[in-house]
Amino acid sequence: MADKPQSLTSYVPSLTRRQTLKWIGVLSATAAFPLLSSCDKKTNIKHAQAAHWPDLTFAPVTTPGYGKDPSLIVPPTSPWPLLLKEDELNVVAVLADIIVPRELMVPSATEVKVPEVINEWVSAPYSRQQEDRLSIMSLLSWLNTEALQRSKQVFIQLSAPEQMTIIDDIAFKSAHSSLEFGKPAVAFAAFRRLVLAAFFCSPQGSKDLGYQGNVPISGDYPGPTKDAKAHLDTLLTQLGLSL
């Protein structure tokens, strides 16, 4: 499988097509591994010395928000300064494509610009987003410390399989109660929800999910399809219910 990327292409928001192809080339190395490594729990060798979790603090983001009367027709494209540094954005991009890799015709997270959504999110001057920022930045910091402990390199410099051995230790619910991986696992779970939301909210992700609304209908609302009704009928029978 793919070797460790020698020179990393930075995640550049709003990539040109050429850049996108280059970028995807780097990421596909990571994206190719999830199934392999997640099935291979034996790679979980004794590596980490002890539980660690960074004690980060950030000055509150005090830039104004978009205010109480923003244009709803043309929303601001850059409502506040973005805070993620290039190396942080790169890790976000790697993680985002581990969580949502390309599947046949369905694009990956970075292909629909999920890292930009995450950057906007963690940079926002609102309380929920600033809480998420602390959690996400702590996760990114933890990944580097863990990578240094295991392989003497920061996370982004690891080979894709090496990255996956760390991710496999924190990506599953079983890790939530673990002394060693509990905190990064909980932070990863929250980050994963955000990545999935950003993906499924995109036009391509929304299509992948199957959302069929937001189209004008002339005449009466048609209601459930035949398939949907047949499914309901079966369910009603199973539950001993009737309309």
Next chain:
Amino acid sequence: MTNKSGHIIVIGSGAGGAMAAYTLCKAGHKVLLLEAGRDYDPKSETPMFKRNSEAPLMGASTRDKDFGYYDATVDGGWSVPDEPYTTAEGSEFMWWRARMLGGRTNHWGRFSLRFSHHDFKGKSRDGLGADWPFEYEELAPWYDLTEELVGVCGTNTGLDDMPDSGEGILQTPPQPRIPELLLSAAAKKLGIATAPMHRAVLTRPKDDRAACFYATPCGNGCSIGAAFQTTTSLIPMAKATGNLTIITNAMVREINVDDQGLVMGVSYVDKISGNTNQLDARIVVLAASACESARILLNSKSAQHPNGLANSSGQVGRNLMDSTGAWLGASIPGLRGRPIYNEDGHTANHLFIPWWGHKMQENGALDFPRGYHFEIGSGFGEPGAGVPGDIDGYGKMAKDAVKLEYGAYVGLGLRGEMLPNEHCYMEIDHKVKDKWGIPVAKFHWAWSEHELKQVEHGLKTAKAILETMGASFSQPLPDAKTAISKGGEIIHEVGSTRMGDSPSDSVTNQWGQTWDCDNVFVMDAGVFASNPHKNCTLTIMTLAMRNASWLATQLDKGVL
């Protein structure tokens, strides 16, 4: 004698104010409408078809846009810039305001249920709260006229909690969706009926408003006029009479009286210049919202009205009520992975559960006096800043967990009647002023056992319905104190200038005319004598139409 040369001034352009203005204009009277917020044009400002992915933070709620980026509310929400309010120690109260033409009608839920005969005479029945100064039969024809004008979809069900509308008034409601049908079947097994929700959403075109095309949330506003808001209906219709003048950014400071204590004018802050302007007034109709109207009255002190205008009873600001609210939802295993289709519909629940317990209450079978209804939340909604599902791992495994759960969640939203109590009221906080130097409202709040027992019953019922649908609960139900909404949170605040039969315990007579001042009327939800569970806006509009019609006849006869 009233000031015959003065204006007929309506304060507020929301449900009550716009209906009052329209009714008066149509009857041939010149009206000057003051709106504290900016002008607002739904045709050019409504984000029709805009996706969450195009909005900052995937459209998520923030303190700037409490109901999400695209919510129609302008310069408002739970806080308004430069216009604070305070709460007493130990009280929690949330006050939703909008500072825009059309007020809160631009984003409201459009639920439009008539109050029934039970609702007007609650005190006569159980000794609690206050009766209204009339019966349902008095209001029924006005409900017909209002529903006809507004455009309401729904059906006549014959259920005791849902009085029928006149023949041909209601428009055809949209078909129920799958989760609503499943819920209906489960409720039926428990002896509880569901019914099509009545909503102020056109399913057939009316005047120059189009029928709903079943896309884009009503809460964002509706540029085609299908979802009712005064800015696409009553206000342009009133303008078309040639009798309406509107001043926006006009924040009323106080109502001024003459030596006899009769109202002679209104002073307002022009928010753009910051200047305070005076207007001569022949009639003042307050429709600034229950708490804002009470605030104006309490801030309008004079030698003749030392406790505030129209407050000889001491009832202004008292009897403040909201609806009770609670929520219980669950993932329904049988709905996981079900066939996907377009469930946007009119973007709110097509079915709901009306209160089914009137007979039980008559028989003393329930330990709480007033009823509630359930609104249903479900469906294949537009993806936004959150994802459902019991997610683990990454890649296909994680994505599939989201997809499996998509459209499987069903929630029941309780909306119930509360009774007025001595702990729930608003007053003026003389220590705090807004940017314009106007003393602000201060809220006091405490739910009583009546509401807590009702919510406890509601949670148990919701759980039983969801379990009958196949859900299981690993956690016990929250207690009612935890589950119940905060005061004001349901945005159904009413009662602060209640109407009644006597000047000693009410602020206005049955026409919304203040007992103390013949030429001051209240035509918002402040006049409600009780707060039935059925969402206040339809009744605000109905009362405003009825009472403004009465006012017009008084003007025509020269009585006022």
